[in-house]
Amino acid sequence: MEKAKEARYRIIYKQLKEKIESGEYKQGHRLKTEKELQEEYGVSRDTIRRALSHLENEDYIVKKPALGTFVKHKKSDYQLSKMESFTEQMKSRGISPSSEIISIELVSNPGRQVVKELLLGEQEKCYRITRIRKGDESPMAYEIAYIPRKLCPNLQKHLDDTSSLYQIYEEVYHHKMGDGRIKLEADMPGIEIQKSLGISHDSPVLRMECTMQLEDGTPLYYVECYYIGAKYYFSTILPRK
Numbered sequence: 001m002e003k004a005k006e007a008r009y010r011i012i013y014k015q016l017k018e019k020i021e022s023g024e025y026k027q028g029h030r031l032k033t034e035k036e037l038q039e040e041y042g043v044s045r046d047t048i049r050r051a052l053s054h055l056e057n058e059d060y061i062v063k064k065p066a067l068g069t070f071v072k073h074k075k076s077d078y079q080l081s082k083m084e085s086f087t088e089q090m091k092s093r094g095i096s097p098s099s100e101i102i103s104i105e106l107v108s109n110p111g112r113q114v115v116k117e118l119l120l121g122e123q124e125k126c127y128r129i130t131r132i133r134k135g136d137e138s139p140m141a142y143e144i145a146y147i148p149r150k151l152c153p154n155l156q157k158h159l160d161d162t163s164s165l166y167q168i169y170e171e172v173y174h175h176k177m178g179d180g181r182i183k184l185e186a187d188m189p190g191i192e193i194q195k196s197l198g199i200s201h202d203s204p205v206l207r208m209e210c211t212m213q214l215e216d217g218t219p220l221y222y223v224e225c226y227y228i229g230a231k232y233y234f235s236t237i238l239p240r241k
Contacts, residue, residue, distance in 0.1 A: 008043055012051040020060050020071050023094075028138050029071040031061065083180040083212065085166035086133050086141070095135040099163070102130040102196070104156045106149060114146045117211045117222040125149045129159065132196050133225075139197045142189075142205075142226040151175070151220060169220065178215040184208050186229070193226050204229040 019025045032040065037048045052069060055061045062072045090097035105128045110120070120126060126148045133141040145165065147155060151173065158168050169175045187207040194201055206227040212220045 008041075009047045009050045009054075012037075012041055012043070012048065013054045016051065016055060017058075017060060020055075025071050027071055027136055030067075031069045031071070033068065083177070085164050086143075087164035087166070090135050090140075096137070097164075098134045098137065099161050100132040100134065101159070101161060102132065104129050104159065110146055114222055118146060118148055118219045120148065127152065127155050129155075129165075140228060140231055142193045142196050143223060144225075145221055145223040147221045148219070151218070165221070175220060176215045177220060178213045178217070180210055180212040182208060182210045187226065189226060197226070197228055199228060206232055 016025075016031070025031070031037070031052075034045055034048050034052070037052075038045050041048070052061065052063075056063065059072060061069050063069050084092075087097045106125050107128050108123050108125045110126055110128060114120070114126070118126060126146050129143075129145045129147070131143050131145075132139050133143055147165075149155070152169070155168070158172050159165075166177075169177065185207050187205050189197070189199065189201075189203070189205045191201075193199075193205065194203075197205075199205075206229055208225045208227065209223070210225070211222045214220050
């Protein structure tokens with residue numbers, strides 16, 4: 001009897017796992033309640049709980065009190081071996097990228113750090129683009145990008161919720177991008193970022209600063225990006241010489 005019960009629990013676990021891995025149950029999908037699953041499979045609640053517990057232990061699902069059980073967001077690997085756009089990162093992982101544009105501004109006083117990174121002249125204007133970056137319609141990061149107007153005039157005409165800035169740089173303005181310099185640190189998000197990403201005040205974010213140059217060394221953009229800590233990790237391969 002115990003062996004049959006164990007076998008049934010394994011079958012349910014494998015079926016739910018397969019639906020998650022195949023994408024039938026996408027990230028953030030709310031699973032049926034224990035009672036509904038119990039009725040669907042015709043088993044005891046203990047059997048369902050064992051199946052769900054196994055999925056939870058393997059990081060496939062997360063239980064949220066009073067809300068239900070959800071397919072967990074698997075962390076995206078931001079590899080530091082080459083410069084990739086957010087769009088390229090998401091597509092390479094089978095995730096549909098999109099953005100929610102909060103604002104596009106043309107500013108003449110973007111702040112000392114931005115002026116320093118972009119080598120802006122006095123009163124030289126740059127675009128400040130604030131977006132929420134999404135994967136499969138779920139918020140992944142809060143991004144503020146600064147681009148000199150002289151390098152990308154009328155940039156706002158080419159930008160929408162499905163645009164990739166990298167694609168615009170290369171295909172619209174025909175820029176040849178060179179090296180990028182990245183700085184990473186853990187941070188606690190401000191209220192605006194918390195609300196935009198739908199995270200609590202005590203949820204950490206990974207703050208990235210990046211300055212990208214053209215092949216001739218001219219700074220093309222400077223970006224501050226706040227990645228949800230629970231959805232990202234950064235990796236690289238370092239040779240020992």
